[in-house]
Amino acid sequence: MTGPQAAEPPREDSPARDRALLFARVTIALYLLELLLNLMRPHLSPNEPTLSIFVRDPGASGSLGRLLSMPKAVFWTVVAGIVLGAALQVYARITRPEGRREAALVWATVAVLLGPFALLALTVVFSYPGDALLCVPGTAFVLAVLHLGQRFGRVPLTLLAAAFGWGALIVFGLGRAFSGLALGTIGGYLLPRPTSSGSALDDLNALGGQVRDQFRMIDLAVLHLFVVNALAVAAGVVVLLLLLRHRVVDVVTGFVLGAATGLGCAFVESVLFIRLYGSLTFVNGATGGFEYWIRQSIGLLGGSVLFGALLGGGLALALTGPRENRTRTVLAAFATAVGGTAGSETLAGWLSKITHEHLSAGGTFDTLIASPALWLLPQLPFAVVAVLLLVTGLRARAATARTAILARAEPGGPITSVEAYFLADPPLRLWTLAGTWKRHGPAAALAVYRLQCAQLDLASSDPEAGGPLRAKVMRLKANGLTRAGAAS
Known part of the structure; x- marks a missing residue:
């Protein structure tokens, strides 16, 4: 991607x-x-x-x-x-x-x-x-x-x-x-x-030449x-x-x-x-x-x-x-x-x-x-x-990103098929953040934003070098579930 x-x-x-x-x-x-x-x-x-x-x-x-x-x-x-x-x-x-x-x-x-x-x-x-x-x-x-x-x-x-x-x-x-x-x-x-010829006219011409130079x-x-x-x-x-x-x-x-x-x-x-x-x-x-x-x-x-x-x-x-x-x-x-x-x-x-x-x-x-x-x-x-x-x-970038996001989707993985649907559409991502802010406050919206950024980074990475990013996404998901459980 x-x-x-x-x-x-x-x-x-x-x-x-x-x-x-x-x-x-x-x-x-x-x-x-x-x-x-x-x-x-x-x-x-x-x-x-x-x-x-x-x-x-x-x-x-x-x-x-x-x-x-x-x-x-x-x-x-x-x-x-x-x-x-x-x-x-x-x-x-x-x-x-x-x-x-x-x-x-x-x-x-x-x-x-x-x-x-x-x-x-x-x-x-x-x-x-x-x-x-x-x-x-x-x-x-x-x-x-x-x-x-x-x-x-x-x-x-x-x-x-x-x-x-x-x-x-x-x-x-x-x-x-x-x-x-x-x-x-x-x-x-x-x-x-700088020289002086003694003639006012020659000095004036020389001055003009100096300005041009x-x-x-x-x-x-x-x-x-x-x-x-x-x-x-x-x-x-x-x-x-x-x-x-x-x-x-x-x-x-x-x-x-x-x-x-x-x-x-x-x-x-x-x-x-x-x-x-x-x-x-x-x-x-x-x-x-x-x-x-x-x-x-x-x-x-x-x-x-x-x-x-x-x-x-x-x-x-x-x-x-x-x-x-x-x-x-x-x-x-x-x-x-x-x-x-x-x-x-x-x-x-x-x-x-x-x-x-x-x-x-x-x-x-x-x-x-x-x-x-x-x-x-x-x-x-x-x-x-x-x-x-x-x-x-x-x-x-948008066309390639949609393909890469869908290719990364897997059940229970860092990007699920439902998450891929939202990630591939910027207005939907923004709507998700706004809804999260309204229902759960700015801290929850910030957590969702960080998760989306990490998922997009994973989708854009070389599959052979995406291990650390995959672990980061799973860690952010786990932290989100932990906070949600504590809040409930």
Whole structure:
């Protein structure tokens, strides 16, 4: 069956460990390459630091200065993590541990290699706890929608939390760390050294060229950021799907995990941009409140959440679909995520520039309607694709779920024929819960809900790996009968 997943971890996570370790190694190799390119870049001024991430703009202070810089402590923690991770891998190669020791060593290596990048996100959140708390209600709402909006079982909250944490800590941290280096590297090659020709006209032309070069530099750095983010989101989704390989996953599973990962990244980005735009009000007139309205209200399901869902759904489709179509499906998912994000941001900026030539910025109509519409309009085609993908996936899940539930039905077993009839029909399941609540109270309704979830998990499991789930269902049934006997 292609359906819901269980909260229990699989008994053997070797494929997920291998992919996680491979991603960590590739990430560090690419980061070292970024460092090398940054070290070799042309310097624009004699006193410029060896690494561009240590450049400090004298005019940037306070929150703006902290947001646009790479903390030295974080950088050296990343370097220390690389050294420690290399030492752990050498130790593993020498000792060749097996079983749980091997698993613990692999996960520890992944943690020390990737964990330091999470400090970038933690720095943002803990530097501005008030802004982070403002973003909690909207984020919790989307997590609830992702958890409750599935039929025939749900991706457990533990998995949603893992995906959200990966997006908030690793995806955001990697994106900022890589793109911070890339911005300096690209600027070193694109931006000319500051000179003065003595002619006012020549200086003015040179200034115009510098402005154009700076915009090109920013465009390339932003595209670089979108690529890094997409790769990091994909890695997290793939690892989580492999951790669930004892469950038959489907498009909906990848869709939900990808959306939760994008939501984590969007949470930290919202804190960053709320504070950043609040600091730049004197420059462009934008405010932190407007940024909150765009990112945590009207556009809560857009941006990183939308494109993360499309990427996750595409990866799950590639994993469960025909082998000969996997490469094309994966490439299409990446092209949609990267191209869609870059295209939407670019088109939204272009539309905003044209519109605000005829519409005053900052007014009530602009704040509540025009600007949100201009940000969401380029994403509309991708939102339509996401809805179609989700509806198709839910229908496929429902059809397969009914067959699997009926196949599991047996007299006196974990799923009886009567229970199968109710489990296969979501409205009937809801009616059962409502009736139980009305007759026996919320505790009884909660017990029935847990039993139904466990039965759906059992129906969705691999028959050869369903033993623990079968025992769980029988235990929940026995506990229910015990409580009913005590109540009577």
